[in-house]
Amino acid sequence: MVATTCKDFLNHVEAWIGGEHHPDANAHFRNCPACRSLVEDLNAIRSEARSWTAEEAEPSPRVWNSLRLQLEQDGLIHEAAKTEPAPVTTGWLSGWFRALPRPALAGAYLAVLIAAAFALSRPIDRRINEARWLEGTQVFTFPLSAQLDTEQNAAYSLRNSDPAVTASLHQNLAIVDNYITLCEKSVREEPQNEMARDYLYEAYQQKADLLAQMTERGEAIQ
Amino acid sequence: MNTSDFVPDQMWNGNWKAMGLIVPSLLLCSIAAGATPPRRQEQHFKVEAHPVVTIHNPNGMITVKAWTKSEVMIISNRASDDVEVDAEQMGNRVDVSTHANSDNVSPENMRADYQINVPEDAELQIHNDSGEVNVTNVLGDMNVETVAAGVDLEDAAGYLTVKTVGGSFQCLRCAGRIEASSISGNFRLWDLHSYHVHAQTSTGNILFSGEFLPNGLYHLKNYSGVIEVRFSPGDSFDLSATSLKGKVNNEASLTPKAHQQHFYSKFGNSLFGTFNAGRAKVELTSFDGTINILKRD
Numbered sequence: 001m002v003a004t005t006c007k008d009f010l011n012h013v014e015a016w017i018g019g020e021h022h023p024d025a026n027a028h029f030r031n032c033p034a035c036r037s038l039v040e041d042l043n044a045i046r047s048e049a050r051s052w053t054a055e056e057a058e059p060s061p062r063v064w065n066s067l068r069l070q071l072e073q074d075g076l077i078h079e080a081a082k083t084e085p086a087p088v089t090t091g092w093l094s095g096w097f098r099a100l101p102r103p104a105l106a107g108a109y110l111a112v113l114i115a116a117a118f119a120l121s122r123p124i125d126r127r128i129n130e131a132r133w134l135e136g137t138q139v140f141t142f143p144l145s146a147q148l149d150t151e152q153n154a155a156y157s158l159r160n161s162d163p164a165v166t167a168s169l170h171q172n173l174a175i176v177d178n179y180i181t182l183c184e185k186s187v188r189e190e191p192q193n194e195m196a197r198d199y200l201y202e203a204y205q206q207k208a209d210l211l212a213q214m215t216e217r218g219e220a221i222q
Numbered sequence: 223m224n225t226s227d228f229v230p231d232q233m234w235n236g237n238w239k240a241m242g243l244i245v246p247s248l249l250l251c252s253i254a255a256g257a258t259p260p261r262r263q264e265q266h267f268k269v270e271a272h273p274v275v276t277i278h279n280p281n282g283m284i285t286v287k288a289w290t291k292s293e294v295m296i297i298s299n300r301a302s303d304d305v306e307v308d309a310e311q312m313g314n315r316v317d318v319s320t321h322a323n324s325d326n327v328s329p330e331n332m333r334a335d336y337q338i339n340v341p342e343d344a345e346l347q348i349h350n351d352s353g354e355v356n357v358t359n360v361l362g363d364m365n366v367e368t369v370a371a372g373v374d375l376e377d378a379a380g381y382l383t384v385k386t387v388g389g390s391f392q393c394l395r396c397a398g399r400i401e402a403s404s405i406s407g408n409f410r411l412w413d414l415h416s417y418h419v420h421a422q423t424s425t426g427n428i429l430f431s432g433e434f435l436p437n438g439l440y441h442l443k444n445y446s447g448v449i450e451v452r453f454s455p456g457d458s459f460d461l462s463a464t465s466l467k468g469k470v471n472n473e474a475s476l477t478p479k480a481h482q483q484h485f486y487s488k489f490g491n492s493l494f495g496t497f498n499a500g501r502a503k504v505e506l507t508s509f510d511g512t513i514n515i516l517k518r519d
Binding site: 161162163164165167168169171172175176179182183186190193194195196199202203206210213 | 280281329332351352369370387388389405406422424425445464466467489490507509510
């Protein structure tokens, strides 16, 4: 697997959680806070789910009684079930599971599954969405940033130019660089924030304009 | 059409005898010096309606004023003999530029100041890296680009585009359409009558005080710094103000909007609403600057 982008990583996140750590994925994982955060969340959910199955908790008699009452009221269990109390020692759900009609049991089970899936999927969806937003932004900004860095690092012959102009260009380039850093941080923190993304794109645009002006003048950028 | 003439700086007021000696001496000197033109130069160009004047200068003070004549007058003043001023007419366009005479010109010598008079319907294109640009009473379209030079427009109209890197921009009693951008320049848009204003500076402040015309669009944006908008009770506008990390201070009694707000609203500090009938549209955006919406005094 070659995992160089968040998308690639997400496509193989299951394998990652299962313990398959490919070197490319490892490299991406180390450098991508969004994917690290996603994996942390998934691991947390996984361990929580394990603890649920391991515990097999005994419900209190009060919970069982109120549940049985509710099921009786709904007509899902009958008087006969009451006369044969469930042996709680074999598992807290086994008694009323036996008493429930199968379609009702299936429906209830399905409803619980859907609710659990919905509850668990929200943070995962959020993380995945954020990672996708971040990736979408980075798809545009990485090449642009690399190109601008190359441009910035290129050496230009220094002509006799007005010191005020040179100072202004360099000072404003520093301002834009700082502005880009802050916008990037903001986008990483809130990948879905369109305003932060807009500001980041504009900052790159400004830097490109500025570098073009400096190149035209033959200014030494460094 | 070019009625160019040269006016020396020093006015002579001696007597005829002295003139008899000095004039031949001056002529000899000028021949010996390769007939270098005087540093102060005045040129006149007859033009028709809506002339275009372009000025390209690396450094200096450019002052442009409108007058009633169908003529463009250019008075230039070079800082040294190392630079040359070219002014030529092509049809209804007059091009003015400053350029070096040699490859080795010091920055302080690479300077020229201009005083230019144009018909009021003239279109201007000015490029001046450092120094100042002042334009008064010109009603034609205008494009001004600078690096460090400040730009000061008064009673201008038409389509005004101003772009600076670090220079400030002031527009006093301007009308028409204004588009201004800068990285660190401050903007002062005062007593405006413009129907379209788009002003964007990264770290500069933006001060806007003027009429919000019906159907007008006013978009002020910065990264940091202060955006301050002054309104009067009779104004009518639809407002959206968002600062992602900064504050929004408001003195306008706004009617909340019924429909769902802009997507920016869930991030940062936002304010949306309508003032009076909401005829104009006002959008104020900052990243971590402060936005002030204040009553005009």
